[in-house]
Amino acid sequence: MSAIAALKGYRTQFLYSLHRIVFGVTDDYVYHIEGEFEDLDIIDNNGKYVECLQVKNLSDSLTFSDLFSAKDSFFKRIIQVSSTNPNVIAKVISFGSVSDELSDKKKLGQKLKSKGFHDNKIQTILAHYTKPMLVSEKSLYNDIVGKLKTEHPFIDPVIAVELLLSWICFSAEKQIPVTRITLLQEIQRIGIFVQERIKFHSQYGSTIIPLQVKNIDSDNIQLLKEGYISGISAKYEHILAGLDVIRYDKLNEINKAFATNNIVFVHGASGQGKSSLAYRYLSNNYIDGTMFELKLSSNFNDVRDTINSLDGLCKGLNIPVIIYIDVLPDNNHWNEVVKEFSNKSNLMFLITLRQETWNKTLLGEDYSFKDIELIFDKEEARSLYNSISKNEKDSINASFEESWMRFGNKGLLLEYMYFLNHGDKLKNKLGNQVLRLETDQKITELKILRYVCLADLYNSKVNCKKLIDKLGLDSVLAQSYITNLEKEYLLEHIEDSMYLSGMHYVRSEILCEILFDENKFINKTDYINALISLVNESDLHSFLLNSFDNNYDVISLFKEIKRNDLHFSWVGVANILKALLWKGVYDFVFVDNYLLFEGLYKKLNSGWFIGLPYDYSGTMDGTIYNSMRSIFKKMNPEILVFFDELSQKFSPKDDVYQYAKQWLSYLGGQTIDIASNADISAIGIYCFWAGHLGLTNNKIIINNPELIKIANNTNTSIEDISELIFGLESYGYSKEIISSLREFAIKKLREKYTISYLNINGNIDCIYVYNLVRFDVNSKELGGPSNILNDTSVRILELLRKPWVPIKCTLPSNLTSAYGTCALFRNITLLKYLIVHFLRYCYAVHQILHIVKCR
Structure with a gap:
């Protein structure tokens, strides 16, 4: 049975409370955990207190002094509650032994008298006080589990007990009264939860x-x-x-x-x-x-x-x-x-x-x-030092001040912990490990380490098999190399040994400094070029963004791809495309037009975007300042002159797409296999941009039968098919194929949302059935029925609009997060507003991509 660390001493109190409710004799009683008088107050349907129970779990025998204090005590509260509740019973529940001064009423009366209680008060206390009840945690737990097994056979009783205890704790904290009726409702909720958990865990255990x-x-x-x-x-x-x-x-x-x-x-x-x-x-x-x-x-x-x-x-x-x-x-x-x-x-x-x-x-x-x-500052370092020196007395031979000074008076928590545990800096340790590899002429191990650490630093992982093939290694020998590096905590296998990764970002960063920056004979660009074909293709977007951020250029990327005739899956194609789109944005802003953007900001502050000469959102005719020209003429005619002069200096609008166009043009005429469900949305991304940028003449070859087969796969989501159709429409693809895909989309949509009627003819008419059995319509905790029904309706419309709304009405919302936040902008010092507002006028940020101009 798992421990509930946060509840600690309260666990047994809540366990007993749960036991009383589960085995309650009537549905009319209300149970107040952490009640007004005791740990558990039980009240009848007339509002009268029936029982007030103090629960104790002490390592030693429970004595009178454990229940008595001068200011307030269990006995004084008996007098208080009995004054308005003549039939109330006061009882102590103990998980350990009890002294006879509590179990013998005569001795209890003597103790009360010795503490200054008057005879009439003592008489009142003894009239309502009953002999302490001894219980054990094991027996209470087993009783509850047995009851749940008998009366609720379709739920796991062990999980249910833990969740019910957490519910009891939550009710105590929020002072929510509990009844047997609410207990049964909670058990039903837990049954739904457990089934849902099994359902999602079997399908999404990796997520x-x-x-x-x-x-x-x-x-x-x-x-x-x-x-x-x-x-x-x-x-x-x-x-x-x-x-x-x-x-x-x-x-x-x-x-x-x-x-x-x-x-x-x-x-x-x-x-x-x-x-x-x-x-x-x-x-x-x-x-x-x-x-x-x-x-x-x-x-x-x-x-x-x-x-x-x-x-x-x-x-x-x-x-x-x-x-x-x-x-x-x-x-x-x-x-x-x-x-x-x-x-x-x-x-x-x-x-x-x-x-x-x-x-x-x-x-x-x-x-x-x-x-x-x-x-991580000096005070936290002191706290860390005190904790480690207390638990590992033999590992630290210096005072805190001395250790902090030797550490350099600044750094990361991870590095300081390493320093305290090993007596040396992490970089020194890693440097010595690399030096040993170099001294022993472990050339292959050093290459493996460079590839893996550089990829990890650039937020990607290396395909193990591809790396072994790249180095021309025997698989058994390669495994021994990798195992040796793992033992040194320099890298690790991940995802069923398919990939290699660094042990921690900080370690990879330090190792890259040692392996590349401090070794003038090693060319980092050569390793970046090689990694383009070695990293997991799902990581290519991030890998390239970080490479560009570290002075890798687009020319080198295309040279590497053409020189080695590299081929990628659809996922790889889409990720390279997204990285090149971002690179185009970066160069447009911070290389070609940086001073112009800065001039706009100095002139107009947060309203700088009004002076942009282009509208990247596609939602306006012309520019903002042209649409407001009549207003500026009256209020500030000089600003119009400034705008007009500045617009002549900006580089062409289409420069943003220059790298993406090169990539799309290079791909023309190629045949790319469709290997997985992930390729479906990737094809949609490729096709949208090829269509959007007018590059549909040099067509890429798509395996139509395979496309239809995977799109119709039960594991392919309606979201992916919707994105695919949107992209194919932009590309001007076969209407027959698009029609077939729409049929699949409708089929999946009907199944997913229980749609009984759907008519798409200019307007969308849709009737669907929401499964109320799986949703508590009265639950404010879950947002209420109006929210969930509205959200579902909006979601259905969102999925329908892409396959049917005309292309020029919207840009694809899947690119909302496909771009996310860009590593290329990490070190830019210009105010955040300048970047974000500009990107809002580009295709790459979600606030523009979600704009819909529906007819």
């Missing part, structure tokens, strides 16, 4: 991962410890093994934040202990079955499946369920999930993200939140 308490044997603890103190990325198992340093002040900050909001961000530089802190908070405050980690796909359309799964997860429960998201750089899909569920008060989100991601993320319009920044 929504339950965090569960489990026993870790001593051998594994030692292995986990070696990795953790070496600075690898934190895992939940590290916290279960007790390897982290508990940061009580930060945990309290998170608690306070959740007291007023259901969305809390923790941000800070990589290596500041964000993941460890988040896992510790979850371990301390939540139980099995109510905490999950969300690992989002890089495919935007997969996010909708995740949202549907989460919707099933939070159905039926009134107790809090928490979702932990560790945001990956350049993946903005998490924001779609949080926006979707921000109104679900019983669904909590704890989100950790790097400081650079936080700085370029705009929040506040769609939901409220609290945020906590982690900064």
Whole structure:
């Protein structure tokens, strides 16, 4: 049975309360946990107190002094409650032995008299006081499990007990009265929840991962410890093994934040202990079955499946369920999930993200939140030192002041922890490991390490098999090389050994400094070129953005692709296209026209975008200032002269698309196989931009039978098909194929939303049946029936509009988060408004992409 760390001493009190309710003799009683008088107050339907129960679980025998104090006591409260409730019974429930001064009324009377109670008060107390009842945690638990097995055979009683205890705790905290009727309702909700959990877990186990308490044997603890103190990325198992340093002040900050909001961000530089802190908070405050980690796909359309799964997860429960998201750089899909569920008060989100991601993320319009920044300063270092020196007395041989000075008086929490545990800086350790490889002439191991660390630094992972082939290695020998590097905590296998990754972003960053920046004989560009064909194609977008950010150029990219005749899947094609679109935006703003944008900002401040010579949104005729020319003539004619002169200096509008056009033109005439469901939306992205940019003459060859086959696959989402149809329409593709795809889309849409009538003829007429059995229409916690029905209707219309609305009416909303936030803008010092407002007038940011001009 899992422990409820956050409840600690309250667990047995809540367990007894649950037992009393489960075995209650009547449905008329109301149970107040943490009641007005005692731990459990039981009240009849006339509002009279029937029982007042004090629950104790002490390691020693319970004595009179445990129930008595001069100011207030169990006995004084008996007098108080009995004055208006003549039939009330006061009782002590003990999970341990009880002294005879409590079980013998005569001795109890003598003790009361010795404490100054008058005879009439003593008589009142003894009249209502009954002999203490001895109980055991095991027997209460087994009784409840047995009852649930008998009366509710379709739910897992062990999970149900834990969730009911959490519900009891929640009811106590919120002072919500409980009855047997509400208990039965909660059991029904738990039944729905468990079934939904089984349903989503079987399908989305790789995306929504339950965090569960489990026993870790001593051998594994030692292995986990070696990795953790070496600075690898934190895992939940590290916290279960007790390897982290508990940061009580930060945990309290998170608690306070959740007291007023259901969305809390923790941000800070990589290596500041964000993941460890988040896992510790979850371990301390939540139980099995109510905490999950969300690992989002890089495919935007997969996010909708995740949202549907989460919707099933939070159905039926009134107790809090928490979702932990560790945001990956350049993946903005998490924001779609949080926006979707921000109104679900019983669904909590704890989100950790790097400081650079936080700085370029705009929040506040769609939901409220609290945020906590982690900064590693001297005071926190002192607290860390005290904790480690207390638990590892033999590992530290210097005072705090001395250790802090030797550390350099600044740095990251991860590095300082390593320094305290090893007596040396992490960079020195990694440098010595690299030096040893160089001294031993481990040329192949060094190449592997360079490839993997550079890819990890650029937020991508390396395909293990492709790397082995690239280096021309025997598979057995290659495995020995990789195993040796794993043992040194330099890299790791991930995702069933298909890919190689660094152990932590900070370690990869330091290793890249050593392997590339401090070695003038190694050309980083050569490794970037090679990695284009080695990294997972789903990571190519992020990899290229980071490469461009580190002075890699588009010319080198095209040379590498042409020289080696590289071929990519549709996913790879789309990700390269998206990266080149961003690169075009970056160069247009910060290379070709930077001074012009800066001049606009100095002249007009936050209204600078009025002077833009182009409208990238496609929603206006001409420019903003031309549409307002008559107004400017009256108010400020000089500004029009400024606008006109400036517009002549801007580089051509189409320069934004120059790299994307090169890529689309290069792909013309090629045949690209359709290998997976993910290729469906990728084809849609390619086709949309090829059509949008007028590059449809040099057509790419699509395998139509395979396209139809995968589109009709049960695992292909309606969202992907909708995006595909939209792209094919833009491309001017075969009307016959588009018609077939529309049939699949309608079929999937009817099945998913139980549509009984659908007519599309200029207007959309749709009648669907909402399954109220799976949704508590009276639940304000879940947003209420009006919200859920409205959201469903809007979603159906959103899915229908892309395959049927004329092309010029909208840009594809899947590009909303396909671009997310761009690594290229990480080091730009110009005010955030300048970037964001410009991007709002480009195709790449969601506020423009969601504009719909429906006829």
